Amino acid sequence: MHDVGLAVGVSAITVSRALYSPERVSDTLRSKILEAVDRLGYVPNRSARALASARSQTVLVLIPSLTNTVFIDTLAGIEDVLRPAGYQMLIGNTHYSAGEEMQLLRAYLEHQPDGVLVTGLSQPPEFAQTLERQGIPAVYMMDLTADGRRCVGFSQEDAGEAITRHLLERGRRRIAFMGAQLDERVLKRLDGYRKALRAAGRYDAALEDLDPAPSTMQMGADALTRLLQAHPDCDAVFCCNDDLAIGALAACQRLGLAVPQRMAIAGFNDLQPAGWVTPPLTTVATPRYRIGTEAARLLLASIAGEADAVTCHDLGFTVMPRASS
Amino acid sequence: MHDVGLAVGVSAITVSRALYSPERVSDTLRSKILEAVDRLGYVPNRSARALASARSQTVLVLIPSLTNTVFIDTLAGIEDVLRPAGYQMLIGNTHYSAGEEMQLLRAYLEHQPDGVLVTGLSQPPEFAQTLERQGIPAVYMMDLTADGRRCVGFSQEDAGEAITRHLLERGRRRIAFMGAQLDERVLKRLDGYRKALRAAGRYDAALEDLDPAPSTMQMGADALTRLLQAHPDCDAVFCCNDDLAIGALAACQRLGLAVPQRMAIAGFNDLQPAGWVTPPLTTVATPRYRIGTEAARLLLASIAGEADAVTCHDLGFTVMPRASS
DNA sequence: CATTTTCATGTTAGCGCTAACATTTCAGGT
DNA sequence: ACCTGAAATGTTAGCGCTAACATGAAAATG
Incomplete structure (x- = not known):
């Protein structure tokens, strides 16, 4: 900064002002300074700036x-x-x-x-x-x-509740929950799911499949297969995210289960692929x-x-x- | 740093050393210093450190x-x-x-x-x-x-060439290229595609569909539809990435074209969904x-x-x- | 026990910048 | 010509830290 100043014939502080408080330097001088900054390839030091200005x-x-x-x-x-x-x-x-x-x-x-x-x-x-x-x-x-x-x-909880209610309204009676990662947001969606099902008198803890590992499509497929083996009467599943849901969808196709006739699937987030899989995935769009x-x-x-x-x-x-x- | 030093009865530089060059401070003193750092909630200032140490x-x-x-x-x-x-x-x-x-x-x-x-x-x-x-x-x-x-x-070019050759080996004769974004890597894959087709005497510039916009699945679907309208004899397409390829795949299904019988599709990158769509997507795995x-x-x-x-x-x-x- | 070596700690100065105050310049009014 | 006040620029000091050198104490050596 001092060198730039020397090149123009001003002090370092004027260079500083030309760069960061332009209104405090006259237009002619400022353009001369900026030209010198460019010509000399001067790069300000952010550490020094942060240290001196406390911001x-x-x-x-x-x-x-x-x-x-x-x-x-x-x-x-x-x-x-x-x-x-x-x-x-x-x-x-x-x-x-x-x-x-x-x-x-x-x-x-x-x-x-x-x-x-x-x-x-x-x-x-x-x-x-x-x-x-x-x-x-x-x-x-x-x-x-x-x-x-x-x-x-x-509200993650309200969203979980809303999508579960949607499945209920579509006539589903044995709605499972598939959760991975189990971070706070997934757990709140689970709360919403429970709330909706309890209100409808259809809650069954056995229909919850929870895995703390990070979610993948493979996991969604595995969980769906497991779920149907244990609960053949299950007719819908709310997956805590779209990845799991797409995996579950693929598993249904592999098992020859018609979606949505035999099995309804809902995801969460409305990521790009949700609209592209066949059939397109019911999900919750988040802002x-x-x-x-x-x-x-x-x-x-x-x-x-x-x-x-x-x-x-x-x-x-x-x-x-x-x-x- | 000075305050931490005061609390322990040493100078600031000793605190600095306890934190960043532990071997230069005796074990007893260092543990006392670290305890004080913790107790006082001292947070070092990285700007000052960077400024003083030039790193x-x-x-x-x-x-x-x-x-x-x-x-x-x-x-x-x-x-x-x-x-x-x-x-x-x-x-x-x-x-x-x-x-x-x-x-x-x-x-x-x-x-x-x-x-x-x-x-x-x-x-x-x-x-x-x-x-x-x-x-x-x-x-x-x-x-x-x-x-x-x-x-x-x-080598992006070699990879483009290799996947194109794979399509040739599978007996395809009218292989299209679908490119989006058109950054340098896509253009090099395109070069590889051209090289492979020219070597096989099957290059046709009309089969290149290039769009500088960022790629989406929708774009892949649109491009495939357009491509087939203009060139009904096209029997394969190398998409410059998996997103485009998955969109193209979906479009084929929508149009009732059997993949791979009527139309072969190849992507690039081997992202997670590539192994999950139906049929699974031929692609190039990148490290x-x-x-x-x-x-x-x-x-x-x-x-x-x-x-x-x-x-x-x-x-x-x-x-x-x-x-x- | 004096001397050297090693290790642990301290002192001084300065990294590059800006806040705060100080000074100069100049337009406009008398 | 002088004064006034605003605008433009400069001076001084210090942000929090570490490099480099200085010192003092302890350990090793002959």
Whole structure:
């Protein structure tokens, strides 16, 4: 910065201002400075800037997985808001582990992020305390809470309930639940499923197939086969995500079971393939991209110190009835 | 750091050493310091550390897309090597745009990354020059080159040629090419396709369907329909990726064309759904995860200043013949 | 027991930048 | 010509940390 200044005949601080507070430097001088910056190939040092200004212009984003389209879509939304605002994202992959999440928070806190975006609400109390102590605002994504934390999402439980009710309305009587990963969101969908079935007097715990391993299509196929062996009267299954559902669909085809006549299948998320398999998959469309944009906007407002009237944004969900049910 | 030192009765530098050069502090003192760090909730400031030490312990990763599983898998490989080595990733999404790539490089250079991992080889000369000038080592991923740049990947052209030859060997005579996005890798696969067909005396430019828009399954379906209308004698199609291929497959089913009897379909990448659609998709399996790990390892070696004998790692590919051909 | 070597810890200075205050310049009014 | 105040630019100090050298204490050596 000093060298650029020398080249133009001004002091370093004027170069700094030309770059970051353009209105404080006269137009002629500023264009001369920018030209010199370009000519000399000067690259500002963000560490020094962060150190001197106590603002990193960086936001930490913690998501459970990079291989799950759901979070990638959310990330895209976040980026589309943060980038234009001059913020950079630090992406931390928690691998669905609370321990790793805490560890990542610690590690990334060293970057002094101006804010944090987190997936889910079930962090250990230590998590919020750490952020509190550092005075870093956070927004929680994907789900809702009434405990005062800022959040953007939809009710996972209501969504689980809604899709189960859809299956009931289509005349299904023995509706199974297929769950993998068993993170908090899946468990809340399971709660919704139970609520709907209990209300209809049709709940049977034996019809729940839960596997803590990450979901794959193979797992969906295996689980469906197992389920039908144990419960031949089962006539529908709500899979906690589309991957499992597509695997289940393939298994039905392999077993020669007509979908939806003999077996109805519902997924969750409405990923691209859901509309493409045959028969097209009934599922719940979730506003992933918008969760990203809204969460990022809410966070930026918090960083700017704007006290927001609404701390909890419910973006809803949509049951997508298709041929698989 | 000074406060932690005060709490234990040592100077700040000893705290620094206890954290980052443990062998230089006696065991008893170190454990006392670490205890105080924990008790006081001290979080080191990475900016200050980077500024003082001139090393950021950060690697910049530039990939064209976050929604493409191919790059996510590569990212996972990179992370698995970089994290244990104490490096953090900065992920830049170039959206397949050379302009954005250059812009991202500029922006992220402000973090003074210790190294850069880039997808592809076709950056403007300015790109390599900028890195050169800053003395930052780079590794290029996904493809191969003989121009001396460090790279880890496989020959996109050979892979395109191999899968096309596979279709020829299965007796196909009018083999179309379906391409989207048209980034350098797709164009190289196209080159391989042309090479194979020309060698067999069966090349026909009219059978190439190229669309610069990002690929979707819908696009694959549309392109196949269009292709068959214009060229009813077409009996096979090599799609530049699995998404297009799955869309094409669905279109065939919709049109009542038997796959593979009437129409053979081949994809590229061997993503999870390729083995799950019916019929299972013939495709080319690519070593995405390993490209990530090997590229990261090569970069770390370069950062450490180890002159590597091999600058170009060819990890190969595998044609996966399945029922769709 | 003096001398050397090793190990553990401390002191000083500075990384590149910006906040806060200080100074200069200049347009506009008297 | 002088004054005033706003706009443009400069000076000083310090953000939190570590490199490099300095010191002191303990261990090894003859």
